[in-house]
Amino acid sequence: MQLPAAQVAVLEAASADEATSVDALAEATDLPPETVTGAVFELEDEGLVTVSERVDETITLTDEGREYAKNKLPEISLYEAALEAGADDALVSMGQVIGTSGLEGNAVDIALSNYARKGYGQIDSGEITANPDADPASDEEASALESLAAGDGLDDVGVRDQLERRGLLEISETTIREATVTDDGVTELMAGLETAETVGQVTPDLLTGGEWEDVEFAEYNVEADAEQFEGGRVHILRQTADRVKDVLVGMGFQEMEGPHVDADFWINDCLFMPQDHPARTHWDRFALEQPTHIDDLPEDLVVDVERAHREGVGPDGEGYHSPWDEDFARALALRGHTTSLSTRYLSGEEIGEIEPPARFFSVEKVYRNDTLDPTHLLEFFQIEGWVMAEDLSVRDLMGTFEEFYAQFGIEDIQFKPHYNPYTEPSFELFGTHPTTGELVEIGNSGIFREEMLEPLGVECDVMAWGLALERLLMLMYGFEDIRDIHGTLCDLELLRETEVTY
Structure with a gap:
């Protein structure tokens, strides 16, 4: 043969x-x-x-998995620091516990996202508790990492899948x-x-x-397996951001740009946010270590903004009658919202005086010291927008939202009255999650108050909003946890398989 x-x-x-x-x-x-x-x-x-x-x-094990197998999982380090601080008896400042835990960078986020999940305690509003009955020695994930590092197998499929989602092992x-x-x-x-x-x-x-x-x-076997290659692609979050920009440009808006790090003056003071507001404490903002303060602020605007805070605006304005310190206003921080761009543009400091009617938007990243959960991250994308014109009403604002969200197949927007220091009237937006049927908050909005606009030199109405890009994705694709698509725990297979909607 x-x-x-x-x-x-x-x-x-x-x-x-x-x-x-x-x-x-x-x-x-x-x-x-x-x-x-x-x-x-x-x-x-x-x-x-x-x-x-x-x-x-x-x-x-990945490099990160080997590190945790050799030392400790971040959540265990956080738990031990919480016990040492007495969090098993009373609420303790989360900043204090993190400071003594030795955790830095991404390890802090990882510890916070797994702490409550494993029953080590609770985290709420910047404070932490420790469960005295928790036992790190029986932590299944820590034991699995040690076994794998020693060359042993791993039979528990649930633990294996969780470690894979965390990027601590590769299968x-x-x-x-x-x-x-x-x-x-x-x-x-x-x-x-x-x-x-x-x-x-x-x-x-x-x-x-x-x-x-x-x-x-020689015969060619067309059924033979070929090596599989996973090519790179634009992240679905970035694709949706680009689509949002296209929609807003099509609605007549112009895009704003500005710094991620800015003075508290632009981030909060120009928004008529009192300096003793809880959201302006170091627990809710990310301050800069170096440099700590901005050098230049427009002197006349600083005077006008301080006057609005102390005395109010107009015959019925009262202001806050609370402390106002220019040094605090000059402090630098990561922006907690992109409304800092709006104040820069509305004041004329960014591109010069803007004449009504005008429409501006941005789709940029913001940073907040929130507790991580399926709908909150420490950094996320905000869809900022505002319209300057005469005689604007809430009906105009609602109609803008209905037109915008309809471009993404979302037509069941609901509105709820709300309070903001910088808008009146104000309301939150909600949409129905396509999988769970629950209402998901997707944004905040309102008509800018006179106390904010008058110091900026704006003499007509301005309606504005801040919408969450990740929440939009939840309504579009049915994602239940934004950590699956964004951050260190994202599901790469989910991102590869999700078909982009246009």
Whole structure:
């Protein structure tokens, strides 16, 4: 029987008594594994071997997983620091506990996101408690990491999946193919095999010399598995942000740009937010260590804003009668909302005086010291927008939202009255989650107050809003936890498989 050289080598190296893997055959024949795989399937078609397949699963720790196996999981470090601070008896400042825990950077976010989930305690409004009955020694995830680091296996599928979601281990699957010589194969081996000269590809010499008419070409197996490559793609969050920009530009808006780090003056003072407001404490904002303060602020505007805070605006204005300190106004922080861009533009400091009617927007990242949960992150994207015109009403604002959200297939927007220091009237927006049926808060809005606009030099109405881009994705795609699409715990497989909606 005549067979191509690769098939002869593989058949002679295989056994009729036991299955031999492709890798073992490749080593025995000194042929590439892909060549052996093709030869095995061709021999199977000839009835000379049988091919069996099985999937081997390999679990390996990531660098982060090895670090936690060697030291401690961040949530355990946070729990031990909380116990040391007495959080098992009373509420303790979260900043104090984090400071003594030794956690830094992403480890803080990771600890906070897993602390309550594991029953170590509760975190609420900047304070933390510790469950005295919790036992870090029985932490299943920590024990699993130690076992894997020691070279042992992991049988608990739930723990394995959780560690994989956290990016602490990687699971790879390998298809193992094994060949066994059949009775017919043994017969042909005993009768003796001859090597047939075959050609694997057409070359210019074969074509020009006419030899292609006489040679035997090797068969091409179109069913053979090929190596899978995951190409890069634009994140669905960025794609949706671009789509939001297209929609707003189509509605006549212009885009704003500005710094992520800004003075509290632009972030809060210009918004008529009192300096003793709880949202302006160090628990809710991310202040800068270096530099700590901005150098330049428009002097006349500072005077006008301070006057509005102390005395109010107009004959009925009273202001806050609370402390106002210019040094505090100059303090730098990561912006908690992109309304700092709106105050820069409305004041004329960014691009000069803006004449009504005008429409501006931004889709940019903001930073807040929130408690992590399925709808809150420490950093997220805000859809900021405002319209300047004469005689604006709440009806105009509601109509703008209905037109905007309709572009994304969302037509059940609900409104709830709300209080903001910088808008009156004010209301929150809600949409129905397509999977759970629950109402999800998707934004905040209102008509800017005179106490805010008068110091900025604006003499007509301005309606404005701040909408959450991640919440929009929840309504569009049915995501129940924004940590699946954004942040260190995002689900890459979910992002690859989700079809972008246009």
